[in-house]
Amino acid sequence: MPSKTLPIGQEIMARADHLARWSDMPGGLTCAYLTPAHRATAKQLRQWMVEAGLRASVDALNNVVGRWSSDVPDAKTLIVGSHYDTVRDAGRYDGRLGILLPIAVAAQLKAEGRALPFHLEIIAFAEEEGVRFGTTYLGSSAVAGRFDPAALAAKDKDGITVAEALRDTGLPADEIPDAARRSEDLLGYLEIHIEQGPVLLNAGLPLGVVTAIAxxxxxxxxxxxxxxxxxxxxxxxxxxxxxxxxxxxxxxxxxxxxxxxxxxxxxxxxxxxxxxxxxxxxxxxxxxxxxxxxxxxxxxxxxxxxxxxxxxxxxxxxxxxxxxxxxPAVSCAPAMLKRIADAVVKAGVPVHSLPSGAGHDAVMFGGVTDVGMLFVRCGNGGISHNPREIMTADDAELAAQVFRDILLDYSA
Ligand SMILES: [Zn+2]
CATH class of the missing domain: 3.30.70.360 (Alpha-Beta Plaits)
Incomplete structure (x- = not known):
């Protein structure tokens, strides 16, 4: 188990390595929806959320939610999330960085005895890639209130439906609508994700501010x-x-x-x-x-x-x-862009704005609440959806610092 005394960037990297041990395939990482590896990954994420001092729960689709409640009356909720399922023979950071990083930062802020004037929910979405059932954004669609019940009938290659897989996992499909958050309760949705392309690497920059999702x-x-x-x-x-x-x-x-x-x-x-x-x-x-x-x-x-x-x-x-x-493209909210850019500048990094060519869970929250995304540089030419996908502990450390400053900025 990765030690808690590691610098935060190294801890995030160690935890991504740790999660990669649960896979549907030998010799590589595949984590498809509701397989044994997927369920074990969810369990580990939940445990890390609890260790961070968050109230952790699992919803009807196996999204793992870590909540840090505020004492402030009528506080709104900032959702920070990404997905923990993977493509076949995947890299270790796609999706998972955006879960492990906020957990580590929340643990740090909790340990310092800080309080937040808003509720923070770190959500590990169970399904985004569509590998097993051809469904995509399953987890985030439910939280954004956009779940399409037709997805329950989607079948995997063995003819098992999503509804059957949920039942076999002991998850109550009739409670999926309860996962939906109300727009008026939300402060925003923020996602931290590897870039999955070569732009930041070629620009020599560790971080990028996403302007829109294509x-x-x-x-x-x-x-x-x-x-x-x-x-x-x-x-x-x-x-x-x-x-x-x-x-x-x-x-x-x-x-x-x-x-x-x-x-x-x-x-x-x-x-x-x-x-x-x-x-x-x-x-x-x-x-x-x-x-x-x-x-x-x-x-x-x-x-x-x-x-x-x-x-x-x-x-x-x-x-x-x-x-x-x-x-349609989802534009990131100007107020969110500014917050992220300010935190990037504070970390001593020039602001590089870029659109995201890939879809992300953030897409589901367009029109529901303010959306923002922070990209982190990939190595190896920017390759992703591939076991050669890499990033560095130093970049994770910087991104964590930026995320921490965004939370403190919201608190100010
Ligand atoms: Zn992803």
Whole structure:
């Protein structure tokens, strides 16, 4: 067990290592919703919350909640949280940093005998990644009052539903609505997370202030041309669906590469029933465009659509498009941004603001309460969702100092 006398950054790192011992896979870290490893992780988090002097409980979805109540009448609640489930063969810090860090800081403030003029809730969300059931933001959706009961019917690869997994764990699904917090009771939602990208690393900065969490548009495109003999149809007569797809991939790269804060990806690309000696008659591809600003994203999407129409006309193919997802960007609250930036400056670090391209539990709290996020630098080129994901104890220490100052600033 990591010792309590370690500096706070080292303690956070040691605890992340400690949690990694509970895994669904040998030789790596996978912690999917409600597996034995997941339940053991929740139990350990709860114990650390208790040791920190928090009142710890587990809700109906296995979110672990550590509460530090204030004596001030009518005090509001600041929620600080992130997720403890992981992707397959994950790193140790994605999600978990945002739980271990506030627990360590709360323990420190408690040990100093401090009181807070607001309630602090540190929430370890049980499910964000969607690995086992294809559900995402399960834990935070319930706390934000956005739980979709349809998720209870989602099945894992063995046909077990979320409802069955909850029952087998002894969790009362009918009490999920009780997890919802009321907007008017909240002071805000703050999440500390590794950046999961290379921006801070390349800038030589340990911390970043998140301005917004990118919204996304996802589409599936189906291109229909005409299949033909690869030997007999002259090039000029072809209606090649894959060649049209190739042009679309490059158009997306060019358009989305033209503005900072905008990203576009074709992550799936297939020639169904394709053969080495057949001109492709059909091609399917995905499209994912994200930006921290919905207007910027929609303008890029319109440019991509114009380009797709031009490619279709020139190549005499038809291109059908189905919307898979349209999620608005969540802007971080200006007051929260200022608080975080002030604390970063106080820690002697230049303020670097950046949007988050990845979704986080914070998304669920957009429109419910003020949202803020602090990013911490990743090493190894910024790689994440990978066992090579790393960060340093020094950066954890700085982030803890910033979080501590944010709490004290709220108290002032
Ligand atoms: Zn995460």
């Amino acid at each position: 919204g996304a548009v996802r589409r599936k495109l189906t291109i229909t041309g005409e299949a033909g003999h690869a030997g007999t149809v002259p090039m000029g007569y072809r209606r090649d669906a894959a060649a049209a797809a190739a042009e679309i991939v490059l158009a997306v790269e060019k358009i989305c590469g033209s503005m900072p804060g905008l990203v576009g990806t074709v992550g799936q690309l297939a020639v169904p029933d394709g053969a080495v000696n057949v001109v492709p008659g059909r091609c399917e591809l995905s499209l994912d465009i994200r930006a921290g600003d919905d207007t910027l994203r929609d303008e890029a999407l319109a440019d991509v659509e114009r380009e797709i129409a031009a490619i279709a006309a020139r190549r005499k193919v038809t291109i059908a498009s189905v919307d898979l997802l349209r999620a």
